Amino acid sequence: MMISKQLLLTYLYLLIYICLSSGVILYNKWVLSPKYFKFPFPITLTMIHMGFSGVVAFFLVRVFKVVAPVKMTFQIYATCVIPISAFFASSLWFGNTAYLHISVAFIQMLKALMPVATFVMAVICGTDKLRCDVFLNMVLVSVGVAISSYGEIFFNVVGTAYQVTGIFAEALRLVLTQVLLQKKGLTLNPVTSLYYIAPCSFLFLFVPWYVLEKPGIQISQIQFNFWIFFSNAVCALALNFSIFLVIGRTGAVTIRVAGVLKDWILIALSTIIFPESTITGLNIIGYAIALCGVVMYNYLKVKDVRASNQLPTESSIPERATKDWKLDKKPSDLYNESGNTMNDVGVPSFMVDEEAPLLQSSRFSSLKST
Numbered sequence: 001m002m003i004s005k006q007l008l009l010t011y012l013y014l015l016i017y018i019c020l021s022s023g024v025i026l027y028n029k030w031v032l033s034p035k036y037f038k039f040p041f042p043i044t045l046t047m048i049h050m051g052f053s054g055v056v057a058f059f060l061v062r063v064f065k066v067v068a069p070v071k072m073t074f075q076i077y078a079t080c081v082i083p084i085s086a087f088f089a090s091s092l093w094f095g096n097t098a099y100l101h102i103s104v105a106f107i108q109m110l111k112a113l114m115p116v117a118t119f120v121m122a123v124i125c126g127t128d129k130l131r132c133d134v135f136l137n138m139v140l141v142s143v144g145v146a147i148s149s150y151g152e153i154f155f156n157v158v159g160t161a162y163q164v165t166g167i168f169a170e171a172l173r174l175v176l177t178q179v180l181l182q183k184k185g186l187t188l189n190p191v192t193s194l195y196y197i198a199p200c201s202f203l204f205l206f207v208p209w210y211v212l213e214k215p216g217i218q219i220s221q222i223q224f225n226f227w228i229f230f231s232n233a234v235c236a237l238a239l240n241f242s243i244f245l246v247i248g249r250t251g252a253v254t255i256r257v258a259g260v261l262k263d264w265i266l267i268a269l270s271t272i273i274f275p276e277s278t279i280t281g282l283n284i285i286g287y288a289i290a291l292c293g294v295v296m297y298n299y300l301k302v303k304d305v306r307a308s309n310q311l312p313t314e315s316s317i318p319e320r321a322t323k324d325w326k327l328d329k330k331p332s333d334l335y336n337e338s339g340n341t342m343n344d345v346g347v348p349s350f351m352v353d354e355e356a357p358l359l360q361s362s363r364f365s366s367l368k369s370t
Helices: 005-032 042-063 074-100 104-124 132-150 157-184 190-219 226-249 252-273 281-307 314-320
Strands: none
Touching: 005 042, 005 074, 005 104, 005 226, 005 252, 042 074, 042 190, 042 226, 074 104, 074 157, 074 190, 104 132, 104 157, 104 252, 104 281, 132 281, 190 226, 226 252, 252 281
16 A cells, blocks of 8 residues: 555654754754863853844745734734743743753653643633643653652752743743733744744843853853854754644644654663763653653643544645644643743744744744754
8 A cells, every 4th residue: 555645745744853853952962061062051052043043034024025924013012022032032041051950861851841830830820720630640740750850860950940940931931822922813923933032032031141151151262163053053943844844734643742752762862972861760760650641631632622623634634734823722732732842942933842942832832942
């Protein structure tokens, strides 16, 4: 039985997404690590990503006119885009800083807390209801992450605190995206989200950069390698567009399964590329327990969406490739469309994919710099 061309193309997009998602995270770790490229300035790296993404988006919108800008008033920008950009910038800053203190493998395990953080924020802000079945899944995820953390040989309180803070900042951003933008009926595609969010996030990052990293860069002997940073920014931008392609050709279940597969591949690759990233049996057991909770949570969410007729049928999947990604879901439904949520790349993502933060969450979705 021959496999259709469309199916092969879908698998190709999924493969590209998994490769880019894993590659960007490993690339960022290599750049930031004091043992390898020796550029321990996560805010600077995030600002490079934001600046590059903003420039590319500007040319696509204003010069080449590939997409048209939305009707953005000053009031919407001030009350919606600015606060969302602030939390987005914070999630990238804290998430990338964690690379300086803890391993990629352990960071991926901590990211299993993303649905917990998103659910908690959604309940607090009144955009979701506290349900017993979902709450029990969140407890299971939290217990799994706690076991995994207990089994971490090189546990670092500072790095863990940065990562968890970044996760909750991303969760709050998702909730604000729904509360502020969705209610105003504003629809952003990957390009327009970068166009509006990236420059604002760049400005928010400038203040902590000036205070925390600028003095260190001036006194250090670091040589700026243009091609390293340029290729890193290009990979991060490509990841965000690959996420959009995957969304357009697959359903929510496929995307989430691909995200889980990517996480396991990334954990395995990180131990090979970075030998200091040691994984213990307790790490694996804890992460497996957490993933069971995440899978059960995903199942409940997909079931809810189907029940409310919000999940497109398979026959409608090809049509979605030509439509804008609309912000018509709850933050708790969006947290892991790609399997990973934020702060790894430094560019906005329509999905919450830790690696592609601006295109990553809704999302906006990830745009993780990194």
